[in-house]
Amino acid sequence: MDHSTRVQDFIGDPVSDSPPISRDDLEEVFQDIQADLRFDHELNGCLNCGICTATCPAAHYYDFSPREIVQLLWTENLEGIYDAMQEKIWSCAQCYTCAARCPFGNSPGGLVMLMREVAIKHGMQSAKDVLRPFSRVMLKLISTGNQLSPDMINPDHFADWGPNLTKVEAPLKLLRKAIPMATLNTTETAWEVNLKTSVELYTIWEMTGVLDQLETIDENLFDVITDIMDEKREDWEDFQDEQDDDDD
Ligand code: SF4
Ligand code: SF4
Secondary structure (H helix, E strand, O other): OOOOOOOOOEEOOOOOOOOOEEHHHHHHHHHHHHHOOOHHHHOOOOOOOOHHHHHOHHHHHOOOOHHHHHHHHHOOOHHHHHHHOOOHHHHOOOOOHHHHHOOOOOOHHHHHHHHHHHHHHOOOHHHHHHHHHHHHHHHHHHHHOOOOOHHHOOOOOOHHHHHHHHHHOOOHHHHHHOOOOHHHOOOOOOOOOOHHHHHHHHHHHHHOOHHHHHHHHOHHHHHHHHHHHHHHHHHHHHHHHHHHHHHO
16 A cells, blocks of 8 residues: 655756755755754744734835745745745845834744855855855955945946946045044045954854855855965964064
């Protein structure tokens, strides 16, 4: 007698070219989300009341609902979770209005963050596509500890931002000179980060797995950033050697 169940071994859309996903892969993705220490703090149950979605700014503009995300996780809908990670989770603005309003103390925005991290860990195409336009920001952030500098906000660097970018075009060099703090007078950095701080940040990126994640989603950017890190570490060692020589 055939005791097979209705649970499919492979999940796929019959009219799509995308290859089917094995049940093992779906389970691994969910287990990675569930294994995060934050998961149990951010998901305590769900009334399906929709308060989170009613207050969510992203839900007003996109095909996205924090209530739906929480329900998928709460009911352990593996296929739905994987599907949401292909597009929907990238709509969240991480404002955490939902977390402030949920009567169960859930944090839908926090759960979305976990799902994003797991999407990156698994090298999902959605993560690669979403993060590609931000490669310059990641380069800056990871290599210096700095984020956007004013000289990066120009139409050449952010073509995907469309015509609205002209609104932020301004005589930046002149405007920055008006800022009282000398470290903010430049347009080349958002603020000055000294060499020691940058090098210490590299240890944090390595120990926390940020660099491994970067290598998974963008190998070229990873190579560029590790070259910069090597150079700055050498500069820091040279500086320390010079200090030692001066002390002798
Ligand atoms: S996550 Fe909270 S606010 Fe959103 S539907 Fe569930 S119980 Fe309601
Ligand atoms: S954190 Fe995300 S899901 Fe929550 S309200 Fe803000 S945009 Fe919506």
